[in-house]
Amino acid sequence: MQRSSRLGVLFMLLLFIGGCASTRLEERRVSFVDGSLKGDMLLTDFVSVVNSSGLMEVQVTGRNKTSRYRLLEYRVEWFEGSGLQVPSVMTRWTTCPAFEKANFSFSAVAPKPGVSDFRILIRKAKK
Template identity: 30%
Template sequence: MRLIGYIAFLVLLFGGCAKEPQMSDQIVKVISSCGNSDIAVTDIKGRKKSDGFMQAQVIGENRSDNYQLLEYQIIWFDKEGFKIESILSKYNTVPAYANQPFQINAISPNTKATTFRLYIKSQKEVICDEQYNGH
């Protein structure tokens, strides 16, 4: 029953994301949903900062009664869609405490970044594979 409620929540949450954003300065859009029954990504944002670097912010929640050490990777792309090679594109860890929110923050390796792709995994299980397109 909990799984059905979670699926209904995801459909409602991400159902409106299939349309193109109305705002011309919107920097990200959700292509697919992200999460499992224990880990849920509740908000993902990206923006160009005044210094030209792109900033990514991910907020999620560990809905289980157990601590989990998550691994995440952010891959940055330029306006032509080419991957920006960087030592910053390695997997990092973020703690997800039981029944608590978690946050991931990242800055692009250079000012050419316009989009990013986020991967989150827990114990070898990929639980998030999101693509974000800038405008």
């Protein structure tokens, strides 16, 4: 095997191992908007699909890295292909528990077919 081929294989192996070791997921459409949560909460998994009824579904999984229970709120904003926000009574802050040193998850379904994008905001629950 040539030296350059071995280096290429080694580089790819290191990228794969590094990717497996990381639990932080970057998704531009999902964000923690409360600065006090930075570093305490991680986004670990994200899935977006269009179901058989033509409705977009999203599922978010995160991790509470702290030793404290946190009550979170999330808000999903849906958008049409043109970029306009879809008005919906479902666009509201919804609570989600985040138990200490544990994963948390939530899911949402678009209010109508034809929705092509979304934004999810996550914050500490207001008391």
